[in-house]
Amino acid sequence: xxxxxxILDAAENLFADKGFNGTSLREITSxxxxxxxxxxxxxxxxxxxxxxxxxxYMNELSPRLELALTQVCETNSPSLIDVFSAFIxxxxxxxxxxxxxxSNFLQLLGRGYTxxxxxxxxxxxxxYPEVIDNFVLAVQKSYPELTAEEMFWxxxxxxxxxxxxxxxxxxxxxxxxxxxxxxxxxxxxxxxxIPYVAAGVGAPMPKLG
Amino acid sequence: xxxxxxILDAAENLFADKGFNGTSLREITSxxxxxxxxxxxxxxxxxxxxxxxxxxYMNELSPRLELALTQVCETNSPSLIDVFSAFIxxxxxxxxxxxxxxSNFLQLLGRGYTxxxxxxxxxxxxxYPEVIDNFVLAVQKSYPELTAEEMFWxxxxxxxxxxxxxxxxxxxxxxxxxxxxxxxxxxxxxxxxIPYVAAGVGAPMPKLG
DNA sequence: AAGCAGTTTAAACAAGCGTTTTAAATAACG
DNA sequence: CGTTATTTAAAACGCTTGTTTAAACTGCTT
Numbered sequence: 001x002x003x004x005x006x007i008l009d010a011a012e013n014l015f016a017d018k019g020f021n022g023t024s025l026r027e028i029t030s031x032x033x034x035x036x037x038x039x040x041x042x043x044x045x046x047x048x049x050x051x052x053x054x055x056x057y058m059n060e061l062s063p064r065l066e067l068a069l070t071q072v073c074e075t076n077s078p079s080l081i082d083v084f085s086a087f088i089x090x091x092x093x094x095x096x097x098x099x100x101x102x103s104n105f106l107q108l109l110g111r112g113y114t115x116x117x118x119x120x121x122x123x124x125x126x127x128y129p130e131v132i133d134n135f136v137l138a139v140q141k142s143y144p145e146l147t148a149e150e151m152f153w154x155x156x157x158x159x160x161x162x163x164x165x166x167x168x169x170x171x172x173x174x175x176x177x178x179x180x181x182x183x184x185x186x187x188x189x190x191x192x193x194i195p196y197v198a199a200g201v202g203a204p205m206p207k208l209g
Numbered sequence: 210x211x212x213x214x215x216i217l218d219a220a221e222n223l224f225a226d227k228g229f230n231g232t233s234l235r236e237i238t239s240x241x242x243x244x245x246x247x248x249x250x251x252x253x254x255x256x257x258x259x260x261x262x263x264x265x266y267m268n269e270l271s272p273r274l275e276l277a278l279t280q281v282c283e284t285n286s287p288s289l290i291d292v293f294s295a296f297i298x299x300x301x302x303x304x305x306x307x308x309x310x311x312s313n314f315l316q317l318l319g320r321g322y323t324x325x326x327x328x329x330x331x332x333x334x335x336x337y338p339e340v341i342d343n344f345v346l347a348v349q350k351s352y353p354e355l356t357a358e359e360m361f362w363x364x365x366x367x368x369x370x371x372x373x374x375x376x377x378x379x380x381x382x383x384x385x386x387x388x389x390x391x392x393x394x395x396x397x398x399x400x401x402x403i404p405y406v407a408a409g410v411g412a413p414m415p416k417l418g
Numbered sequence: 419a420a421g422c423a424g425t426t427t428a429a430a431c432a433a434g435c436g437t438t439t440t441a442a443a444t445a446a447c448g
Numbered sequence: 449c450g451t452t453a454t455t456t457a458a459a460a461c462g463c464t465t466g467t468t469t470a471a472a473c474t475g476c477t478t
Contacts, residue, residue, distance in 0.1 A: 113377065152385070152388065156377075160372070160374045160377075162369075163373060164322070164368070180357075195412045195413070196363055196410075196412055199408045199413075200405040203404045
């Protein structure tokens, strides 16, 4: 395995676990068993390393997500459950791409929105806008009465639900084990959250105030 | 104003804005216009300062929330909208307690769940368990079919929605202004999120798999 | 007025951070 | 094989972090 990939793998796991600010380059390089200077040699800076970690996933996920959402749009009358369910397979496919891929990616997404004052949000929305566009189109098709403004709010609420849930999914899975004696995985958490966000996005439009 | 309170006020604003990890004691003391060592003198450590900032709000909020939720439980057949609406007044009352109180508190809550690897979650759930208990009781009253396990998940999803939304509420309000020409405040965001979370928690129980 | 606890101050501490620099080792290629 | 380019290695850089120290100052009581 190349030094570059060893760094990416170690960085990904540590970032997901402890956040970007909370992970030092020395932790990364010592877990990757490479020299400290290798990060700056291969990636230039910590910030560029973060981008590289995210890009590796986005480049894998983005086309699959685009395809799945396009297919949903082409069906006759997709429900919101259908729209959100379109995320399942592309997300779970990240597990074949890499161990713990799904979990890591979703946790990284969560970190990126709260750590580092939104620079990752900027990065994702400017580098991968078509993902959001496709998603908005799919939701519009299944809930045409939703105004653009309500849509904006509800999509952001959904982002919050998913991202927050995933960034603490390890703790949730632990609690589910101890409190309800359930052995769950990240895929179960994803399937669990879908009815929730679908109902949230599908809530009736509030009366005009 | 006492040094202690100057520190608490400055710390609160900076923590809400940049997170706990992202804020240094030197930033806090220079904004508070007190000496650096004053933090350790009055609070002992940065961690204790974080607790103090949160406690100041929780001690204000907790009894009001308890009262409001108890009152909802006493009504005949409360809807989930009623339950979540019970949060509005207690939360907005924090604005009288302090400028930007509501916004700051909710953002701090969000920070506390993602920064610092969940120590704040531990602190809140162990120090203020009655808030959660009351909330669970109220939800059970308005949706008795919900199993304890489903309740656990949905309450956590809700926490995620609210906490994430609030931690990025400033950005959301900016977007609402530029995209939809709306001048919103934190109270509008709260009112906006209620139908969403109420619908999410109220989603039909999924079929047994 | 002296003493004293409570508070504030400036300075220093040790540790960790991202990054850079140096030199040595390795690989690629004519 | 020899030369050039790439990659690794160890050390140091300058800076920031939370915390501690010891001295100075404050306002109050005896």
